[in-house]
Structures are given as structure tokens and as C-alpha cells.
Amino acid sequence: MEQSLGAVSTQLLRRINAGRVVQFAWDTGAFTASDAIVASGLTRSTVLRVCDELIVKGWIHELSDTREAGAYSKGRPARRYAFRSSAAHVVAVDAGQHHVSAWVTDLQGSVLASSPEPITPRSDSALDRRRAVERAVNLAVDGAGASERSVLAAVIGVPAPTDENGVSPRGDDGFWARMNPGFAQLFGQRGWSVVVENDANLAAIAEGAIGAGVGVSSFVNLLSGARFGAGVMANGALVRGARGGVGELHLLDLVDGVGSADGLGRLAVAWTDAARVKGTIPITSPLAAGQVEALDVFAAARAGDATAVGIVDRLAARLARVCAVLGGLLDTERIIIGGAIAPAADLLIERAEPILAAFMHGQVPTLVASPLGARAVGLGAIHRGLELIRSDPLRFSLNT
Template sequence: MGNAPDFVWPLGDQLVDGPPPLAAVGVGDLRAANAAAVLGAIRAADLPPRVATLAEATGLSRPTVDVIVDDLIGSGLVEEAAAPPARGLRSPGRPARLFRFRPSAGFVLSVDVRSRMIRAGLADLDGRVVAGRQRAVRAGAGGRARAGAVVAAVNSALEQAGVPAERVCAATVGTPGVVDPDNARIRQADNLEGWADADVAGVLGAALGCPVAVENDANLAALGEHWQGAGTTVREMMFILLGERLGAGIITGGRLLRGHHGAAGEIGFIHFPLPASAGGGSDLPGLRWAGREADVIAAAAAGAPEAVAVLESIGRRLAEGVAPVLLALDPALVVVGTGLFADPALAAAAELVRGAAERQARSLLVDPPEWQLSRLADDAILTGGFRFGLAAVERILSTRPTSLF
């Protein structure tokens, strides 16, 4: 469908409460609305429905439903389902046609851009992940080279799944830095050389022929955790991305908070307190380590006292730095996620940071939130990218489904 001008990213700043208003209802509009109603009834049914069931659910005539179902089958969104085995006497005549949604009719792509690696994943229209690939990239690679690595990782994921590019309905690129409110460009990415000038949305859109959004990686991690991770039961939460950079994604009222400039959650610019061993105070933004993070984490997981003290200090300093943000937002939950603890053997080290942060927050806040480690671990950003893209596709499916292809 290309980069259609009316394509909307509902989980970005393009707030959408329902279908776009229509000044007049033409035949095409009515047909699209009826197709959306029939498709919605098929997807909502516990068992594959027949035409009569769909007519009753939508209020449309059976001949109209017959025509619409054939259109949906032609688009690939619906297929006929096999009838269950007959019991007892079989009625004469042709068996009733049964229908079901085809989630493999289309796909969404999610990309996680990091300084040394690109990860790409592919999911069907039900959100089931069908492929995943990663590609190494030099930390100092320029923007054009990094954008090329994104395209290569995406093509590899498509090849793995055997899916042609024209079946991709939308793609989301999770990236460090500040993203413009329209989710089209990266405005600032200090840790990736030339990345803000690379126009990765345009490059990937040209390769795929579908709409592409860019979104801050911590924001996507928050969406992913709220959708399928630790935050599924809350409406107010913060996801803290603790790794090669520091950032946060904020969910408030069940929605992603991006801020006026798209920079909400950029906690890496906070001047965090330095540990007492470094003289206290705070002179530089960010939660800075003493270096050699991997060695410290491994030692802490093994119980080395000095390494344990370092990670607990990180947790306390994290809580102290974000305490004013937590006072302002009053979240129910703070989720800490990081690729630094991706190995399950390092779980004890991650718990040191989380536990120290939660204890420190309790001493600073009137109503302290619960602190949890990410349940999605290294997949939080990719999962959020799937959620971001699927929300846009769902809007098409609920208004004009046959236009998706």
C-alpha cells in the first residue's frame, strides 16, 4: 500500500479515537464499512462462523455477506474453514461455508537498532513472531551504512520466513535518540554517528514499499512490556532501559507519553548523584559506571562483595535520580530492562540493581511504585515495535480492510 498519506500511527502522537469522520457516505465507503463489520465478526467468533451467523451479527443481508466474504477471501484476509465432522444424519444439499481470519495474510516488521547490532523481527497480523534475524554493525558506522544494515537484517528476516516484501503492511524501527512527533525522522542520536541524517524510514520504506515509523527504543520497550510483559495489568508505568545508554518509556492512562517534542523519558540527561567513593555530587548527565560493566556484572552474579556493592550503588543512584520524575508521574510500576543481564546466569546481578532501587525509592517517595525486572528481557523493544505497527494495521482492518493490499 506504499506510504499512504492517510496511514496513521495510533500509538504515536496521532491520536485516533475511532474511524475518520466522513463528510458523505458513498458506495465505496459503505462497502468498506460493511467489509470491516464482517471481518470483525469473523475475528470475534469463537468458532468459524457461517454466512447466516455473520448476517445476524452484522445486520446485513445474507447475499451482501456472501459478496463481502468473497471480497475478503480475494484479498487474502479470510479463508474457508473445514467443516467439523458430521454427527448423525447429514442434511441434504451443500454444507454451509465456514470462514476464519488468515493472520498470515500480512505481516509487520520490527527493528531494534543498537550501536553494534541490528535486530529484525517479523510477526503476522495476530502478533505471532515468525522470524528473527540480527546483523552486526561497527559501533562507529556512519548513518548510511547503518541504514543499509537495517535493510539487510530485514531482508534476512523476510527470507527466513519465506515472506515477500509486498506482504509487509507496516514496519517500525526502534532507535536510540529523540524522534520527531510524526514518527518519520530521528531528530537527535548522539551515540550513533550520522544516524539522525540517514532517513532510515525513507530508506526502509523504499525497500519494502510500505509505511515505516521510527520510534525511541525505550518507548517501544515500554509498549512491549505493557502489552505482553510485566505491565499488562497497570495503566501507569515507567520502563527504564539500562544498558549502553539510559532512557525511559512512560505509559500513562494506558497510552505512551511522548511529550510535546517527542522527548519524554530522556532521563539520560539527568545529572545522577555520584557514589560516595567518587566524592559524591554530580557533574555529568547519565548514570555512569566505572567501566568494564560486563566484568562487574559477572562478578556480582558470583557474589563478589565489591561488585555487589557497585550494582547496589547503581540501583540507589538510579532511584535517587528518577525520584522527581516518579513523584510527578505517580506510576504503579517501574520496569527495569537491559541487555546487560540477558544471560539467565546473571539474573542475581539484575536483582541487585532492582532491589536496591526499590528500597531507595521507598525512602524517598510518598507512594513508591513497585519495581520489577522486564519479563521480555532483550525482546522488549522488538515486541513494542510489533505492537506499534499492529495498532496502525488494526485501524485499517477496522475501517477499510480490503484496501490493505
């Protein structure tokens, strides 16, 4: 028994040591054994042995020595190593309600290929959605010159709550189940580690890593395009809830002056169409004819179009009420206005802030526009996939 425990302890120690060197290699450029010794605190013999093992496993490769590189001229040349960022791949997917986008990255997060795939209302069934996501993923993997075997992890963002197994409830009308028709099982069959996560949560992860949430311990990322959805960070950690439902904002149905979880982008277009039907838009307005997008409404408001200004004012009042609910419930420092309307969010924020201040008691959360916009979900999926691998890289086998 003692020999068995000793063997287990030795294997565990070797794994821990290898993990420390992998993490160091991941975060640095070319390095020598001496560099790794300083960073890890391990002995030279241990570092050299670990590096040899990691070369065999495919995590690092050996470079030309320092003498050949011109940085060393006397004595025994130092061995130089580097992390193999091309050794494997990560798949990231934003499986939105109206579109799908897939990306393939290397282990440093560099995007190697991407593939968009539209989802039309007439073909928006669970089966069609599975096929659209599969097509986007397959095209991105092929475009990256990768293979199914080289993908270690896939992270898929969906407009639905998900539990720890990546499963969504049906919801009142089956919407959530249609948005997430078994993606965890579908891609898990390929041998990948799969995470299916709410899209607003992934956007919040991206904002906290590289966006408007950097350095802020508690914030809400509010996706505001087709629908409202919130990713909540509290004291530096993502808050998901028992079944992943934190941030689902159907409670807005009950909020006076809001009445639904319809997002500002959707409402901007709907209210413009309603004004056109009623004939209240002057023929000189840029909104008078033709289909408009949400950002067209904001552009017209900036140009002084009266109809557009009125719509933006209505949207700002709605946003202020939504933010008052989130700020009051969560005591958050900052609310990040994200999604496809983020490029125009400053116009909403300057109108919403005084209304929000009148609603709030005590500290008022700061409103800021997302610098990531519509890219946030995909960037969050990439970040989440890399973190999944980095948390325990040696449990993955590379195809060397």
C-alpha cells in the same frame, strides 16, 4: 449531488461492514456466517456478501463446509471461513546502538524469521548503520519466504526521539541523527507503511500489552542497559511529547548522585574495569581477569563476591535516584526495570527500594523487573505494526 453523496455513503457503509467482519475474523478461528452475524450485528445477506468480497481481497479464505468437517449432518451445510494470517507480513526492527535485530511475522504476530546484525564501533556511521539495518531486514524477509510486496508495515525502534514523521533531531553531537539515519524514507521507498519510534516507547508498548504493565494505567518502562531511556504510559496512553522527546533522560546530567544517562549495564562493566585497573579486585574474584558482561557482575554479587556486591550497591543507589526523579515528576504507579539487565533486576530492586522510599514524599512507585528483558523493543515493534494494520486493514492491498 444527492446521488453522489448517496454513493459515497453506500461505499463507506460497505467499508465499515467489511472492517467489522475482518476484525472478527482476525480474533477468532474458523467461523461460520452465523458466527459473524452474532458478532457483528449485520444481516445474513450482508455478511455473506462481505465474506465473498473479503475472499476476493485476500483477507479470509473459505474452508470445507461443516458437513465435511463432521459437525453438520442435516440440511444445507454452513459455509466456513478463516482469517488468512499468511496473506501479508510485518517487519519489526530493534536498531540498537550496538546491535540490530530484525523479525518478520505473519498477521497474527507469529515470528517466521529473524536476523541479528552487529554494529562495531569502528563502523558506526550513518551509512554503515543504514546498511546494517537493510541487511538484517533483507535476510529476515528472505528467511521468512516473504517478499517486499507482501510486507504491509515496518516498525523500527531507535535509541533516539522521533517526531510524527519518524525523523530524529541531530542532538548535541549528531548522535540521534546517526542512530536514525533516515529509516522512514529508506523503507518507505519499498511501498511499506513505516513507523520509526523510540526504542523505550516500543518497549513500553510491549510491557503494557504482554509484560509487567498489563492492567496498570500509568507506568514507566526504564531501559537500563547501555543508557537510561524511558517509555511513559499515563492513563493508558503512550506519552510522546511535541517532538517525541518524552523519556529522553539527559536531565540526569543534572541530578546529584547520577550525573549522566549512562545505563546500569554499561556502568557495571565500566566500574569493574576501573577496579581491575586500580588493582582493587582480589585475584580470587571472578571479575579479576578477562572481559566481563554486566550480568557477570550480578552473578558474582549473588555468589558473595565483595567487589561485585559493592558495585551492585552503587548501581542500586543510582537506580533509586533515577526512579525518584521519574516518580516525582510523573506520579506513576509502577517503574519497570527493562533492557538487557532485566534478568538481574531483582537484585537491584531489593537494594534500591528502601533508598527510593527515603527519597520520595507521598506515594512510592512499585519497582518490578521486566519479564520481557531485551526482547521488549522487538515485541513492541511487532505489536505496533500489527495495530497499525488493524486500525484500518482495508486501506492495505494484499497481493492475492
